Amino acid sequence: AQSVSQHNHHVILSEAASLELGCNYSYGGTVNLFWYVQYPGQHLQLLLKYFSGDPLVKGIKGFEAEFIKSKFSFNLRKPSVQWSDTAEYFCAFTSGTYKYIFGTGTRLKVLA
């Protein structure tokens, strides 16, 4: 079955630390990949997406993600986190259809 695995359920970092959130998907074909973020009290927002081309995708607020096809991974990175990055982050993919498969999310807490 198609699924997404987010390895870290909770991450705590100090401001200015570097961030990497893992995401692995299970599907052997072509995929579209997404990271969504949910800030406290707010709705899910699209952070970045990958459809094709350059596997290094840059999103909003300094986030980037790299698609590594051989590892079925789409890890999210940010060189220096801020307190305002405290949120829950969801990885998702679609195998070219409307049905998004979501991971269970990673709660990030950034200490000021």
Added chain:
Amino acid sequence: GAGVSQSPSNKVTEKGKDVELRCDPISGHTALYWYRQSLGQGLEFLIYFQGNSAPDKSGLPSDRFSAERTGGSVSTLTIQRTQQEDSAVYLCASSLATASGGVQGTQYFGPGTRLLVL
């Protein structure tokens, strides 16, 4: 422009009662989706609409759940005879088109309705 809106934002109901959750998609978006987010779980796909038709209802957990969409716009998710396990956040999303994924299929989410069944 306005995003996806949902109402109510919170709903507390008693076990056995029926509830209706509403979603207003982004204007011009032909595709609409319902998801459920339970505590500690990812988003669970419930149903998808293309226009007023629901080609895929496979995610609806039981026959107590139903949804409709009228005028290619507003959608209502109805849960009959609610149970405590229905407590969750119900999210609606819309996209310009479903196509086969891709840019036009990028889904934009509403703020959700937090349902608590006592």
